[in-house]
Amino acid sequence: MGFSKLALLVVLVDFAVAASALTIDEAVGNATNLGTSLDLANRRLSGPIPRGLHRLTNLKYLNLSCNAFSGGIPTEIGNLAQLAHLDLSNNSLSGGIPYELGSLTNLQTLNLSNNALSGPIPPGLGGLPQLNRLYLFNNSLSGGIPPQLGSLSNLQYLNLSRNALSGAIPPELGQLKRLRHLSLHDNTFSGPLPPELGSLPALTRFYLYNNSLSGPIPESLELAQCENLHYMYLSNNNLSGSIPPEWGQLSNLFDLDLSNNQLSGPIPASFSNLDSLFDLILANNRLSGGIPSELGKLGPGGLLSKLDLHSNALSGPIPPTLGDIVNYGTGGLSYLDLHDNRLTGGIPRELSQLTLSRLDLSGNNLTGPIPVELNETRVTALFLDNTNLSGPVPEPLLGMMRGNNYVTSFGYFAAPTPEMRQFSELRYLRLNFPTHGASALDLSLTPATCQYVEWAGDALTEVRFWDACSGQAAGCAVNLIGTGSKLSRAARRRVCLGKISVFLAGDPPSVVEEGLTVDGEYVSSAYLTNKYGKYFLNSTDFLDGIDLGPEGEAYTGVGFARVQRGNLCRNPEAGRVVAIAYCVFAGLLLLSTLLTCVAARRSRRKGAALNTSTKPGGACVAVAKSVWGIVAHIVCLVDLITDVLVLAQVWGAWPMWVILASILAPYLVASFWVMHRLLLLRRSRPLMSPLRPRMRWIWPPPPPSSPQESPAGPSSITQKLLAFVLLPLGVPAVVFLDVSAILNHFGAHLVLGDIAYSARAYHESRVLVELLLESIPQAGFQTALYMLGSSRATRIFIDEPIFVQSITFSLLSVVVQYSCTLWEAVKGRQSLRRALSLRLRDGSYVLTAISSGVAGDDLLNAAEVLELSNGN
Numbered sequence: 001m002g003f004s005k006l007a008l009l010v011v012l013v014d015f016a017v018a019a020s021a022l023t024i025d026e027a028v029g030n031a032t033n034l035g036t037s038l039d040l041a042n043r044r045l046s047g048p049i050p051r052g053l054h055r056l057t058n059l060k061y062l063n064l065s066c067n068a069f070s071g072g073i074p075t076e077i078g079n080l081a082q083l084a085h086l087d088l089s090n091n092s093l094s095g096g097i098p099y100e101l102g103s104l105t106n107l108q109t110l111n112l113s114n115n116a117l118s119g120p121i122p123p124g125l126g127g128l129p130q131l132n133r134l135y136l137f138n139n140s141l142s143g144g145i146p147p148q149l150g151s152l153s154n155l156q157y158l159n160l161s162r163n164a165l166s167g168a169i170p171p172e173l174g175q176l177k178r179l180r181h182l183s184l185h186d187n188t189f190s191g192p193l194p195p196e197l198g199s200l201p202a203l204t205r206f207y208l209y210n211n212s213l214s215g216p217i218p219e220s221l222e223l224a225q226c227e228n229l230h231y232m233y234l235s236n237n238n239l240s241g242s243i244p245p246e247w248g249q250l251s252n253l254f255d256l257d258l259s260n261n262q263l264s265g266p267i268p269a270s271f272s273n274l275d276s277l278f279d280l281i282l283a284n285n286r287l288s289g290g291i292p293s294e295l296g297k298l299g300p301g302g303l304l305s306k307l308d309l310h311s312n313a314l315s316g317p318i319p320p321t322l323g324d325i326v327n328y329g330t331g332g333l334s335y336l337d338l339h340d341n342r343l344t345g346g347i348p349r350e351l352s353q354l355t356l357s358r359l360d361l362s363g364n365n366l367t368g369p370i371p372v373e374l375n376e377t378r379v380t381a382l383f384l385d386n387t388n389l390s391g392p393v394p395e396p397l398l399g400m401m402r403g404n405n406y407v408t409s410f411g412y413f414a415a416p417t418p419e420m421r422q423f424s425e426l427r428y429l430r431l432n433f434p435t436h437g438a439s440a441l442d443l444s445l446t447p448a449t450c451q452y453v454e455w456a457g458d459a460l461t462e463v464r465f466w467d468a469c470s471g472q473a474a475g476c477a478v479n480l481i482g483t484g485s486k487l488s489r490a491a492r493r494r495v496c497l498g499k500i501s502v503f504l505a506g507d508p509p510s511v512v513e514e515g516l517t518v519d520g521e522y523v524s525s526a527y528l529t530n531k532y533g534k535y536f537l538n539s540t541d542f543l544d545g546i547d548l549g550p551e552g553e554a555y556t557g558v559g560f561a562r563v564q565r566g567n568l569c570r571n572p573e574a575g576r577v578v579a580i581a582y583c584v585f586a587g588l589l590l591l592s593t594l595l596t597c598v599a600a601r602r603s604r605r606k607g608a609a610l611n612t613s614t615k616p617g618g619a620c621v622a623v624a625k626s627v628w629g630i631v632a633h634i635v636c637l638v639d640l641i642t643d644v645l646v647l648a649q650v651w652g653a654w655p656m657w658v659i660l661a662s663i664l665a666p667y668l669v670a671s672f673w674v675m676h677r678l679l680l681l682r683r684s685r686p687l688m689s690p691l692r693p694r695m696r697w698i699w700p701p702p703p704p705s706s707p708q709e710s711p712a713g714p715s716s717i718t719q720k721l722l723a724f725v726l727l728p729l730g731v732p733a734v735v736f737l738d739v740s741a742i743l744n745h746f747g748a749h750l751v752l753g754d755i756a757y758s759a760r761a762y763h764e765s766r767v768l769v770e771l772l773l774e775s776i777p778q779a780g781f782q783t784a785l786y787m788l789g790s791s792r793a794t795r796i797f798i799d800e801p802i803f804v805q806s807i808t809f810s811l812l813s814v815v816v817q818y819s820c821t822l823w824e825a826v827k828g829r830q831s832l833r834r835a836l837s838l839r840l841r842d843g844s845y846v847l848t849a850i851s852s853g854v855a856g857d858d859l860l861n862a863a864e865v866l867e868l869s870n871g872n
């Protein structure tokens with residue numbers, strides 16, 4: 001058994017006994033001095049690092065990385081005097097870095113990265129003359145960099161990134177003459193860049209991004225001696241001052257990222273000497289002056305691939321020489337972002353020589369037409385919004401873009417234009433232009449392939465949708481989040497009945513375009529993404545997958561089950577609204593039962609005690625009764641009107657027939673009554689004396705009273721049939737009688753010959769029929785529709801207010817008519833059923849005589865009421 005295997009065995013014993021009663025010392029026993037190398041990386045070990053390790057005093061190599069060790073680093077490791085390589089990375093170690101590590105004078109490699117270590121970096125580490133690699137990245141170390149680290153004369157790799165280190169960067173680091181990689185990024189270092197760093201001759205990677213470094217870049221930080229420097233990342237700091245022109249001598253520089261600082265002054269023309277430059281990123285600074293036309297020298301044959309100068313104060317024209325940065329081998333400049341500067345002039349036609357994944361010139365004061373030559377450019381994403389470019393997109397340019405899957409930001413279009421139709425593979429359209437107060441967006445010219453439109457303009461109320469949103473196609477989505485849009489009824493109707501989703505609130509998905517992303521990842525199929533997932537546009541049910549988060553609100557006529565706060569086509573509150581409406585209805589029914597019974601009993605008692613005709617305050621009672629009668633009629637009429645409004649909503653869908661039938665039925669019944677009565681009348685009084693119809697005011701209006709049984713004899717079946725056939729003729733009479741009934745409440749009565757008539761008994765029956773055939777069934781039917789909500793499947797659009805008001809009035813109408821009938825029943829000591837059937841029967845009398853002798857005021861007693869067909 002080899003030494004290392006034995007040592008391994010011992011340590012494994014150690015792990016085994018950790019749980020038992022044996023001490024680690026006993027387990028390790030005499031196994032000291034056995035091996036020099038212990039590799040336990042990647043073995044899913046957990047728990048604390050065994051302290052007994054320190055007995056393996058011959059160890060030169062200890063690798064416990066990629067396990068789940070927790071707890072602190074045992075200070076006893078400081079006893080392993082021979083240790084050259086210590087790797088404890090990728091564990092869950094916590095606590096501080098033991099100062100005892102400073103006594104491992106043979107240490108060459110120290111890797112404690114990807115743990116949860118905290119506290120300061122022990123200055124003693126600076127006393128490890130052999131140390132070559134020091135990796136402490138991705139911990140929670142705090143405090144400053146000990147200046148003692150400057151004595152690590154053999155250090156080549158120093159990575160302290162992703163910690164909570166702070167303070168100034170010690171100038172002593174400038175003594176690390178062999179340092180190749182310096183990674184201090186993602187900390188909170190502050191203060192200026194020490195000029196001493198400029199003299200690190202071996203440096204190839206210089207990563208200081210994401211800190212709080214400030215002050216100007218020191219002039220002596222020429223880094224010119226760093227002729228091996230490949231990568232310099234200083235982005236996301238507060239550096240100011242100008243970019244040293246001497247950097248133009250860094251002939252081996254691949255990437256330079258100085259974005260998100262406060263650098264000012266010009267872009268050094270000397271950068272044209274950076275022959276190896278691949279990425280130049282100077283975005284988000286205060287750079288001014290022109291873009292040096294010398295940059296064009298980086299081609300042909302140059303490597304420059306990405307030039308990102310956006311959000312600066314650069315002025316002047318776009319140098320046509322940028323078009324020279326072509327490399328016939330690798331493609332040359334492929335990413336050109338100059339947005340949000342102060343560039344003027346036109347788009348140089350020379351850019352047409354490039355193959356660009358992104359060309360963003362938006363937010364500049366560019367003028368003139370788009371050069372026709374651009375049709376030679378192959379560009380994946382073109383951004384030209386917020387420029388002053390004029391004229392239409394030249395047809396050749398459109399031709400060039402035809403093969404693209406989407407076109408972004410046609411900011412200079414006044415509206416989607418017919419040219420858009422030519423984007424035969426367009427799947428996504430982002431529109432952002434002022435509508436100058438107009439709140440309508442016409443998307444009808446959008447190609448049918450487009451599934452997603454993002455609108456970032458003014459608030460909208462009207463949207464005209466395009467082919468993809470119709471029933472046959474896959475469906476479409478329009479994102480209006482953040483615009484404050486409120487869709488009109490007509491627009492909502494189109495959405496709810498179409499295959500359309502309109503997002504109004506929530507986490508707005510953004511589009512990840514096909515091709516190479518900014519991060520250099522290759523996307524083979526465009527998708528939308530937000531915090532809650534990725535939604536591939538190529539998927540047939542991509543709409544259904546979208547989740548807008550807990551704030552998500554959308555009108556949607558498709559399945560789209562993940563709208564968390566609510567699909568506004570289906571009112572999520574419908575259940576509650578209905579519950580409240582019906583509870584109030586039940587309450588009113590109960591209340592009216594109670595009140596009617598009490599009031600009717602009292603009035604009956606009074607009526608028995610006093611002579612009704614001489615009752616004091618009779619006029620008041622009469623007025624009150626008239627008002628109540630009118631209110632009851634109005635409720636009934638409004639109920640009818642709201643039902644007609646609902647009918648208009650569902651017109652064309654099957655519920656139309658139910659509602660239509662229910663609206664017409666009471667009229668047909670009334671017409672039947674009228675026709676039937678006229679036929680009876682004809683039989684009983686074939687030669688009517690000429691009647692002179694007049695109006696007469698009789699106040700107080702006599703109560704509708706039950707007419708006596710007609711002596712005109714029972715009607716024959718043929719008569720009934722005839723009445724049925726003549727139904728339509730009765731309709732005008734019904735309207736006439738309805739109006740008369742209302743006039744009766746005001747005291748106006750029809751006088752024929754010398755008899756005054758009232759239509760109220762008839763009308764009350766008619767109202768009852770309406771209640772039975774319309775109000776009650778409609779209350780139920782419309783409630784059911786309302787609960788179901790708008791649906792593309794049923795082709796019904798539920799307009800919230802219209803349905804709610806219709807249901808309310810139907811219920812109210814039921815309450816009112818119920819109280820009236822109950823009143824009659826209680827007052828007349830009848831059962832409710834009898835009162836109902838009496839009321840129904842009275843309808844067929846149509847007009848009841850209430851007084852004879854037009855000159856006299858003698859009202860007929862209710863018992864003596866004659867009916868029209870009875871004659872005198």
Ligand SMILES: *[C@@H]1O[C@H](CO)[C@@H](O)[C@H](O)[C@H]1NC(C)=O
Pocket residue numbers: 029030
């Ligand atoms: C350790 O080894 C030594 C000799 O190498 C021996 O004398 C001693 O007894 C051993 N101790 C134990 C605890 O095994």
Ligand SMILES: *[C@@H]1O[C@H](CO)[C@@H](O)[C@H](O)[C@H]1NC(C)=O
Pocket residue numbers: 041042063064065066085086087109111
């Ligand atoms: C430790 O082991 C891991 C996993 O095998 C390996 O990646 C790493 O390079 C090793 N560390 C050293 C210092 O060799």
Ligand SMILES: *[C@@H]1O[C@H](CO)[C@@H](O)[C@H](O)[C@H]1NC(C)=O
Pocket residue numbers: 066090114
């Ligand atoms: C160490 O952990 C990091 C972060 O979890 C991971 O990216 C890396 O691949 C791991 N290293 C090894 C050698 O497993």
Ligand SMILES: *[C@@H]1O[C@H](CO)[C@@H](O)[C@H](O)[C@H]1NC(C)=O
Pocket residue numbers: 065066087089090109110111133135157
């Ligand atoms: C820790 O750092 C050393 C030193 O460079 C390296 O060889 C080793 O691969 C690193 N360990 C892991 C797990 O990456």
Ligand SMILES: *[C@@H]1O[C@H](CO)[C@@H](O)[C@H](O)[C@H]1NC(C)=O
Pocket residue numbers: 091092114115116138
């Ligand atoms: C940092 O380390 C933690 C474990 O401590 C790991 O989960 C995380 O992925 C690491 N971060 C990076 C950027 O490697």
Ligand SMILES: *[C@@H]1O[C@H](CO)[C@@H](O)[C@H](O)[C@H]1NC(C)=O
Pocket residue numbers: 137138159160161162181182183205207
């Ligand atoms: C330092 O470590 C980080 C991980 O936190 C890594 O991203 C970076 O590339 C490393 N630096 C160098 C110079 O390798």
Ligand SMILES: *[C@@H]1O[C@H](CO)[C@@H](O)[C@H](O)[C@H]1NC(C)=O
Pocket residue numbers: 186209210236
């Ligand atoms: C810089 O830090 C911020 C927050 O600390 C983080 O969100 C961002 O990703 C970091 N940037 C880079 C380039 O790592």
Ligand SMILES: *[C@@H]1O[C@H](CO)[C@@H](O)[C@H](O)[C@H]1NC(C)=O
Pocket residue numbers: 344345365367388
């Ligand atoms: C844009 O340029 C034109 C002429 O080049 C000038 O008249 C106009 O004022 C400029 N607009 C802005 C906002 O600078």
Ligand SMILES: *[C@@H]1O[C@H](CO)[C@@H](O)[C@H](O)[C@H]1NC(C)=O
Pocket residue numbers: 372373375376396399400
């Ligand atoms: C670009 O436009 C020019 C001039 O209109 C035309 O000659 C040429 O064929 C076009 N090229 C392409 C690729 O459409």
Ligand SMILES: *[C@@H]1O[C@H](CO)[C@@H](O)[C@H](O)[C@H]1NC(C)=O
Pocket residue numbers: 524525536538539540
């Ligand atoms: C959509 O594209 C993705 C990524 O390329 C692919 O994995 C997926 O299979 C595609 N789906 C369909 C339905 O084509």
